[in-house]
Amino acid sequence: LMRLGITAAARRGDTQARLFLDPAIREDPYPFYHQVRRTGALVRGHLMWSATRHDVVTEVLRGDAFSVHPGTLPVPRPIALLRRLSRRGKPIGPIDPPSMLVTDPPEHTRYRRLVVKVFTTRAIEGLRPQVERHCDVLLDELGRDAARRGPVDLVAHYASLLPVTVIAEILGVPPQSRQRFLDWGSAISPALDLGLSLGQYHRVETAIQQLNVWLRGHFARLRADPGDDLLSQLVHQDSNGERLTEDELVALAGLLMAAGFETTVNLLGTGTALLLAHPEQLALLRAEPRRWPNAVEEILRYDAPVQTTARYCRSDTEVAGVRLRQGEIVVPMLGGANRDPAVFADPDRFDVTRGNARDHLAFSSGAHYCLGASLARLEGEIGLRSLFERYPDLALDGAPRRRSTRVLRGYDHLPVRLRP
Numbered sequence: 001l002m003r004l005g006i007t008a009a010a011r012r013g014d015t016q017a018r019l020f021l022d023p024a025i026r027e028d029p030y031p032f033y034h035q036v037r038r039t040g041a042l043v044r045g046h047l048m049w050s051a052t053r054h055d056v057v058t059e060v061l062r063g064d065a066f067s068v069h070p071g072t073l074p075v076p077r078p079i080a081l082l083r084r085l086s087r088r089g090k091p092i093g094p095i096d097p098p099s100m101l102v103t104d105p106p107e108h109t110r111y112r113r114l115v116v117k118v119f120t121t122r123a124i125e126g127l128r129p130q131v132e133r134h135c136d137v138l139l140d141e142l143g144r145d146a147a148r149r150g151p152v153d154l155v156a157h158y159a160s161l162l163p164v165t166v167i168a169e170i171l172g173v174p175p176q177s178r179q180r181f182l183d184w185g186s187a188i189s190p191a192l193d194l195g196l197s198l199g200q201y202h203r204v205e206t207a208i209q210q211l212n213v214w215l216r217g218h219f220a221r222l223r224a225d226p227g228d229d230l231l232s233q234l235v236h237q238d239s240n241g242e243r244l245t246e247d248e249l250v251a252l253a254g255l256l257m258a259a260g261f262e263t264t265v266n267l268l269g270t271g272t273a274l275l276l277a278h279p280e281q282l283a284l285l286r287a288e289p290r291r292w293p294n295a296v297e298e299i300l301r302y303d304a305p306v307q308t309t310a311r312y313c314r315s316d317t318e319v320a321g322v323r324l325r326q327g328e329i330v331v332p333m334l335g336g337a338n339r340d341p342a343v344f345a346d347p348d349r350f351d352v353t354r355g356n357a358r359d360h361l362a363f364s365s366g367a368h369y370c371l372g373a374s375l376a377r378l379e380g381e382i383g384l385r386s387l388f389e390r391y392p393d394l395a396l397d398g399a400p401r402r403r404s405t406r407v408l409r410g411y412d413h414l415p416v417r418l419r420p
């Protein structure tokens with residue numbers, strides 16, 4: 001249904017629909033974003049408005065006039081219909097209430113407060129030795145795979161494995177359940193995307209159902225016998241009598257998995273491909289490894305793993321001189337804002353020494369700013385740096401293949417050889 005709707009909208013010249021359907025735009029959306037930005041601060045499509053200016057995207061993401069879910073707002077009819085059809089009998093998923101991603105203040109403030117207590121930058125920085133150890137083990141295995149079969153797919157054999165291993169650790173998943181966890185993670189991530197086929201949709205729902213059953217048993221185990229993982233703390237946290245309900249914990253754990261998996265896989269895959277395509281930038285990092293954190297920011301800016309999000313007008317409002325009506329939908333194009341020449345000089349140039357790379361909006365802005373940003377940065381830095389240090393002769397061995405996802409951007413196949 002979603003696909004039919006998008007096709008019909010594209011025929012009417014709808015901006016977002018073109019983004020989703022046109023294979024050339026999907027391969028390289030940046031000329032398209034520039035065109036939208038030149039057209040206006042907010043560009044009206046058949047169903048939604050698009051924004052690619054950095055200041056406008058920031059204003060929408062931070063504005064009180066916008067909601068992260070349509071709720072009972074008078075959204076365009078096709079969207080309302082799709083929502084009704086897709087909600088029937090659904091299990092609690094990472095992008096359904098009570099997931100914080102689709103919850104507004106004041107409930108959202110309460111979730112964030114409870115979760116941020118555990119997800120502090122310090123706690124994440126404390127994971128550094130574990131992340132380094134995981135990378136070492138995964139890179140050993142990558143070397144063994146390459147010795148056996150020659151060229152290897154870096155996505156399947158490295159980029160996909162690190163994020164899920166780290167989330168499993170945060171959620172206290174015992175080693176014997178990790179493979180199942182990896183399978184669920186890959187199956188659930190597409191939930192963040194749009195225009196899923198019926199088969200994909202079915203796989204997502206089945207995986208969510210199975211994961212939820214497993215999680216409820218897992219919470220019971222952690223209550224009886226807490227570990228030193230972050231989830232154990234969340235299960236037990238009840239300072240001021242506050243704690244997350246069982247359904248809220250299910251939604252949160254599912255969200256951590258969906259939001260923290262494929263996004264980070266894409267950061268690692270895109271980062272590897274970009275550095276291989278820009279050997280002079282890689283040479284700068286080899287000469288001065290302290291530049292790695294900034295290189296990660298530039299990768300996030302240059303080719304954001306999450307390209308777009310959505311906001312719903314809570315009430316009539318005005319942004320950049322454009323009047324918006326209650327229920328209208330705005331699509332802040334994060335990938336477009338990150339190439340705004342008003343903020344980033346020569347924005348289509350990949351430059352790991354860029355001074356303001358960190359001003360990108362790849363992690364969004366405002367109340368829903370990515371909860372896992374420190375973790376993603378840590379995994380990006382250690383994951384990429386360890387890879388290039390361990391295999392200095394790493395090279396492409398065939399053409400990388402882009403994922404078919406629209407909101408999420410990255411590669412699903414990156415053939416490499418580790419040695420000349």
Ligand code: HEM
Pocket residue numbers: 061100101102112167255256257259260261263264267304305306309310334362363364365367368369370371372373375376
């Ligand atoms: C939210 C991007 C990694 C957990 C978000 C949002 C973006 C984003 C754009 C906000 C969406 C919106 O405003 O509508 C990314 C990128 C990542 C990444 C690009 C990797 C490079 C992670 C990781 C985790 C995580 C590793 C945790 C394990 C979350 C959560 C939210 C979120 C829980 C919801 C926050 C809220 O609604 O308050 N992420 N993310 N993300 N992310 Fe990430």
